[in-house]
Amino acid sequence: MRMSNLLLPTLREVPADAEITSHKLMLRAAMIRRLGSGIYSYLPLGLRVLQKVEKIIREEMNNAGAQELLMPALLPAEAYQASGRWDVFGASMFKLKDRYDRDYCLGPTHEELFTQTVIDNVKSYKEYPMTLYQIQTKYRDEARPRFGVIRSREFVMKDAYSFDTSDEGLDESYKKMYDAYNRIFERLGLDFTVVDADSGAMGGSGSQEFMVKSPVGEDGIAYCDCCGYAANYEKAECVNAPKPSAEDGGDMEKIHTPNVHTIEELVSFLGAEPYNFAKTIIYKADDKYIAAMVRGDREINEVKLKNLVGCTDDLELAEPYMVRQLTNAEVGFAGPVGLDIPVYVDKEVETMKNFIIGANETDMHYKNVNIGKDFTPHTVADIRVIEEGDACPRCGKPIKTALGIEVGHIFKLGTKYSNALGLTFQDEDGRSKVVTMGCYGIGVTRCLSAAVEQNNDENGIIWPVSIAPFEAIVIPVNAKNEEQTEAAEKIYNELKAKGIDALIDDRNERPGVKFKDADLIGIPVRIVVGKKIGEGIVEYKERTAQTSDEKTVEAAVDDVVKFVEGKR
RNA sequence: CGGGAUGUGGCUCAGUUUGGUAGAGCACUACGUUCGGGACGUAGGGGCCGCAGGUUCAAAUCCUGUCAUCCCGACCA
Numbered sequence: 001m002r003m004s005n006l007l008l009p010t011l012r013e014v015p016a017d018a019e020i021t022s023h024k025l026m027l028r029a030a031m032i033r034r035l036g037s038g039i040y041s042y043l044p045l046g047l048r049v050l051q052k053v054e055k056i057i058r059e060e061m062n063n064a065g066a067q068e069l070l071m072p073a074l075l076p077a078e079a080y081q082a083s084g085r086w087d088v089f090g091a092s093m094f095k096l097k098d099r100y101d102r103d104y105c106l107g108p109t110h111e112e113l114f115t116q117t118v119i120d121n122v123k124s125y126k127e128y129p130m131t132l133y134q135i136q137t138k139y140r141d142e143a144r145p146r147f148g149v150i151r152s153r154e155f156v157m158k159d160a161y162s163f164d165t166s167d168e169g170l171d172e173s174y175k176k177m178y179d180a181y182n183r184i185f186e187r188l189g190l191d192f193t194v195v196d197a198d199s200g201a202m203g204g205s206g207s208q209e210f211m212v213k214s215p216v217g218e219d220g221i222a223y224c225d226c227c228g229y230a231a232n233y234e235k236a237e238c239v240n241a242p243k244p245s246a247e248d249g250g251d252m253e254k255i256h257t258p259n260v261h262t263i264e265e266l267v268s269f270l271g272a273e274p275y276n277f278a279k280t281i282i283y284k285a286d287d288k289y290i291a292a293m294v295r296g297d298r299e300i301n302e303v304k305l306k307n308l309v310g311c312t313d314d315l316e317l318a319e320p321y322m323v324r325q326l327t328n329a330e331v332g333f334a335g336p337v338g339l340d341i342p343v344y345v346d347k348e349v350e351t352m353k354n355f356i357i358g359a360n361e362t363d364m365h366y367k368n369v370n371i372g373k374d375f376t377p378h379t380v381a382d383i384r385v386i387e388e389g390d391a392c393p394r395c396g397k398p399i400k401t402a403l404g405i406e407v408g409h410i411f412k413l414g415t416k417y418s419n420a421l422g423l424t425f426q427d428e429d430g431r432s433k434v435v436t437m438g439c440y441g442i443g444v445t446r447c448l449s450a451a452v453e454q455n456n457d458e459n460g461i462i463w464p465v466s467i468a469p470f471e472a473i474v475i476p477v478n479a480k481n482e483e484q485t486e487a488a489e490k491i492y493n494e495l496k497a498k499g500i501d502a503l504i505d506d507r508n509e510r511p512g513v514k515f516k517d518a519d520l521i522g523i524p525v526r527i528v529v530g531k532k533i534g535e536g537i538v539e540y541k542e543r544t545a546q547t548s549d550e551k552t553v554e555a556a557v558d559d560v561v562k563f564v565e566g567k568r
Numbered sequence: 569c570g571g572g573a574u575g576u577g578g579c580u581c582a583g584u585u586u587g588g589u590a591g592a593g594c595a596c597u598a599c600g601u602u603c604g605g606g607a608c609g610u611a612g613g614g615g616c617c618g619c620a621g622g623u624u625c626a627a628a629u630c631c632u633g634u635c636a637u638c639c640c641g642a643c644c645a
Contacts, residue, residue, distance in 0.1 A: 012594065012606065013580045017638050037637065091569095092643080109645080143569075143643055157645050209645095218644080302642090314643075409645065443645035459605095477604055512605040519605090530604065539604095 003505040007044050010517055020216045022452035023148030025461050029521045038145025038153035045521060048469035053447050054135050056187045056466065057158050064180040066131040066160055071113050073137055077103035079112040083420045094139045106139035111439055114161040115417045125427050129169050133160035135444060147216060149445045150405060156445045162438040165425060170436045174412055177440045181210055181408050188447055189464025191454055195221050196231040198303050199411055207411040211404030212450040221404045222386045227395035234303035236386040237393035243275040245353035252374045258363045261332035263296045277356045278349050280334040282318040282326060285311035289318055289326060291339055292383060294346040299385040308344060308381055333358040337366060342378035350380055405450045413437040457545055461522030465567055470503040472525040472564045473518050479508040488529040494561050525564050
């Protein structure tokens, strides 16, 4: 590609609406442009990267035996109504009507459609197992689009679905996808971690996420360097870490604690430690109210709690007026004693003796409280958020935590959708049996952001060769020097003849501008044709994170072409 | 959906407090000088100041409403 013909409006200044590095760089490098909140256009450079990512995904999916097809994005409501997700997705789904007032949506994910396709076209056990996939634009009306294409409302997703006649078959199909995903993200040049995950709204039994560790990640992950355990915060199992009890060992006693609402205030007022206190939070679960208790220095894991309670809508904090009504006190004094709603207690609280709780009375707490003696929990379970330094649930060593960008997620769905929609197959014995499913997603456009987020320096993007928009750029230093431009054209043509994605900066710009743009858009190899071309010598340089202290290397023209070839 | 902020040429922003003919830098066009890390000079083009009402002799500026965008939280590839 000739740079003089390329739509590449690079920006010197950072657009004001970009916050994180990858978003800023993708805008500056003219990969994307914003059209609305969470809606982006891909300019030629961005599209090239997108297509390279898609190509890698296709190759690995095809190698794993999956078949590509393409579904519509505009979907009649029926399929989603049948599975119940028309309501479950609710506000997150873009819904619209046609001229006859019929309901449609823009597809947020396609379990229903793939399931229906198999129902319509596959009958016999002989045709299983089968894995189908597509790379397609998805639509989700996100509550808060953010960070450029990391969380956008229109995005490209690779979604795959496996169909098996047995649980063992599902395990096998799942493993194939798991392996393919590892190869894909390795080829994309991402530094990623596979974590156990909650299966959330998708339903089903097991699920894992592919996380790119990054400070701008939206998910918390806990991992152990010793045994390799890794899990999303939502899922990470917690191990009790008992702390010393308060010394006072008498019976439960009500104490006056004026204007003490928070744990911190309580700590300084009573001279106790946060872990001597158990906090009680009132939640609204569907149309019911429940209470949840964790130790004072812990946080409630709402995903675990929601799964435990089994509510279908979102679990949310109870409204303040309801807290007042249920506890007969101002917010901040809730406790389990005398509370007329189910109390879910974190298992760590069971290790506590003589602790302090709210007394359901303004400005009052109880001390010397003990489970069993003073109140009875509805349920005791793991409902807290894991913390850095907690014991690893597998090997007991201290756990580490990080933030991650979720680039892939794989699920064992089981029979959730096949049951709901009626996907069965006829077995050898002529009986009708239910198909078991898996589903496997990759946020394709999100991968671009993740790659940029992980690979950049103060000068711009540093693309891994596998997904770089161009593999090499040829820069004649002086556009008006014929010897230089001719030599540059020759190298460019040789690179192209060898099938290398090459770019030539044939613009009549000063060298500084060309160098800055080449760095910004992150081309892996830069070839500069300058003054020494008379001696048959050009320079080349690799774009790496160590750009500043890496030397350019002089070489003969032919050697440079060979070098670029060797980088692939 | 709660909390905070911002809307002025393609991009970054000043001007709003205290109403009085719309500004700068970058980008763009032409010419000239330059040419190894985002050059310089001269001359140009481009904005109903988010939108709609209102107050006023006069509104980017004051008032009301509305829309949009971003950030912080609850949700997800």
